[in-house]
Amino acid sequence: MFLVFQERHAHLFTWLTGVVDTFLAMHADMGTILPAALEFLSNHERLEKDMKDREPQVDIVLQAAEEFMKTGAVEAHECDVKTRDIQAHWGRVGRVVRKRIGLGAIYVAFHKLARRLANEMDDLDELLKRTPTDGTKGLEIAIHRHDDQWKEVQEAFTVMERKGREFLSEVKLVRDDPQLDTERAVLCVETLLEHFGERKRTIQDQRTGWQQKLQAEEEFKQDWLRFMQEVKKTIEWIMSLEREIFPTSGAELGTNLEDAVDLQDKLRKFMPTAEKTSEVVEGHVKTAEMLAARGETGPQKESLIMDLLRVHQRFQARLAEYILLLEMAIAFFDNINKTDWLLRKNMKEYQRLSRLPDMAAANHAIEEHSLSQNSRLNMLIDKADKDFKQTSPQDAKQVEDFLRQHEAVKKDVSKVFDHTTDSGEKIVLRVRENEGVDAARVTVEQALTMLDMRRIQWLKEWEEHRRRLEQGIKMCQLLKDIEKLREQLSELADQLLEFQTQLKEAKTSHTISIIVQKFDDFTSQVTAFRYRFEGLSGQVDEALKEGWDNLAPLLSQRKDLRDRWHRFLQDFDAFGTRLPLAQQLFTNMQEIEAWLVETTKMLFELEQQARAVKTKEEAKAL
Incomplete structure (x- = not known):
């Protein structure tokens, strides 16, 4: 053991x-x-x-x-x-x-x-x-x-x-x-x-x-967003100031000297505000550079600053033009007043000269000629007639006094009517040299004729200036409409770019369908823009036919807008061609994905069955 x-x-x-x-x-x-x-x-x-x-x-x-x-x-x-x-x-x-x-x-x-x-x-x-x-x-x-x-x-x-x-x-x-x-x-x-x-x-x-x-x-980003909002507010502010000074498409000049002086006083009070716009714009430009140094601003910075500078420069240009126009208007209305005063004074002198023999006939001719030209002068002549009847001269000494008074008018006339100096001297010389009735009558008639010719010439110049102003108003409106269409075209281009981006990022046919639906609505906007552009282009063609002055800026702006429009149409048509192809592609991809899912499911089932195989017979059957 x-x-x-x-x-x-x-x-x-x-x-x-x-x-x-x-x-x-x-x-x-x-x-x-x-x-x-x-x-x-x-x-x-x-x-x-x-x-x-x-x-x-x-x-x-x-x-x-x-x-x-x-x-x-x-x-x-x-x-x-x-x-x-x-x-x-x-x-x-x-x-x-x-x-x-x-x-x-x-x-x-x-x-x-x-x-x-x-x-x-x-x-x-x-x-x-x-x-x-x-x-x-x-x-x-x-x-x-x-x-x-x-x-x-x-x-x-x-x-x-x-x-x-x-x-x-x-x-x-x-x-x-x-x-x-x-x-x-x-x-x-x-x-x-x-x-x-x-x-x-x-x-x-x-x-x-x-x-x-x-x-x-x-x-x-927050600072940039805040800056863009501030710049847009500044643009709106400058445009509101522009509307305040220019409530209509043109500048308000008044209808008389008092109106023009009152407008100039208002403009003088407004100038500190106008100068402040320059300070604000300069500050925005510096801020834009600072922000650009801090981060990526993309094309927004250039576009925003260009819009700001364009609005500000237009405002400053219109303001400077308005200042000049007001000065011209004040001088113009002042000349009108002096002309009226000189006309009244001269008419009194001419009435006094009618005391010479046969002067009544000359006075009658003067009266009828003036009545046909100016109602205000008619009233003055009526008053002068009444004064003449009350103060009729009695001797040559009194006529000499009238002559000396008439000679004194020469200085005032030459100051206001520089281009009529020669005519005024001729009138004075002829009055001095001729003491007869015919000589006095001829001198007065010649002076009145020259004055009336100046008035007619002024009326022609005034009408021509008004025509140019009206053309300028229409041209400003057309330029404004072109700028508005340019902004609308930029918005359409941005929307088209957004469509292109969405198409690149689209991952499902449902997304493509939404893009197609939105693009159909967008096509309506493009069609509406086409009608507006063609209408505006027709107005420019009409201006060209009428022979407007200084059409070069208008034609240049229209050409720029037309070029942008054509480039946009090329991109628009190209996108319209790609969109159905993309939709068909995503539809095919969905079908392929469904087939792959079904195939994967089938392979998974075969794998499960293969794991359950125990004998050769079962393997052969599988």
Whole structure:
């Protein structure tokens, strides 16, 4: 019986010392990477399984020892010692294996968590390298993704760090396994903890910088948006000032000297406001340059500043022209008043000259000629006739006095009518040289004829100037209409560009259908614009036929608008051709996607059936 015990004890002891102890000695390195850690864990788990499979042999040895010791043989003590030794050996080895498995599981989990953390950090690094360019909505999405990814990194780091600290704590509890090499594993864990801690701080710094950059970009966008609104308000303000000064299409000049002077006083009071517009516009231009240095403004800056400068320059040009027109009007009305005064004075002088023999006939001719020209002069002549009847001269001395008074008129007449100086001198000379009735009558008639010719000439010039003003008013209106059409065409071009962008970004046929529907409505707008453009172009052609003055700016503006219109039509027609093709393409893609889904489903079903195949017959049937 003792021989049986010795045989079984020797077999088990040999396995413990030759296999288990050797295994523990050879597999004492836990590794520094995940595959090595996994191998360490799996090897010890297999050893644990083998030991469990050997437990019946241990029980057999213990049972044989117990039965032998009951016999009381001499070898009983030796049997008891061997039994205790093998039990102690088995227990120690079991504890070592279980401890290694526990450490290995923690170590493997730590490496997996480290790998997950590295992936999360890589993803966050990639996100930090990308800057959203699709507006506020894209920015909000990017910030949300960054926040979520940062939370994932923090959570993964916390779990990984906790697992690493747990491993380091458990390593310190290893007592009866001197062969286990934990130094490299501890160094690996500490290095990874330090590495990921440093990387976390680096990412946090990068994230802070990224957030500050986004915040700066957002502040720039807000400042740019606010600036655009301010510029638009300034444009509206300048246009309202322009409407205030020019309530109609032309400038208000008044109908007499008092009106013109009153308008000039109002304009003088308005000039500080007009000068302020220049300061505001200059400030906007500087602000635009500052904002352009801070961020990307695109073509908006140039377009906005050009609109602002165009409106301001037009306002300043009209204002300067208005100042000149008012000065001319004041001088014109002043000349009219002086002319009226001189006419009244001259008519009185002429009435007095009628005291010469046969002067009544001359006075009658003067009266009829004046009545046919000016009702105001008629009233003056009537009054002069009454004065003449009351103050009829009695001798030559009185006529000489009238002549001297008439000569005094020469200076006033020459100041107001420079171009009639020669005629005035002729009148004075003829009055001096001729004292007869016929000579006086001829001198007065000639002076009145020259004055009437000047009046007629002035009326012609006034009519011609009015014609030019009316043409100018119409031309200003046409230029304004062209500018309005240009703005409408720009809006149509922006809408067409938006359609092109939507078509590029479209991903479904439903989106294409919406674009098609909107494009149909947009086509109606283009047709309406076509009618407006053709109508305006017809008006310009009419002006050309009528021979308006200075048509070059109008023709140039129309040519520019026509060129833009033709370029727009090319883009419009090209987009109209591409849109149905895109719609058909997306329809075909939907059909292909549906076919792919059906095919995938069929392949999945075949895969499930293939997994259930057990025999060759079933495989052939499948």
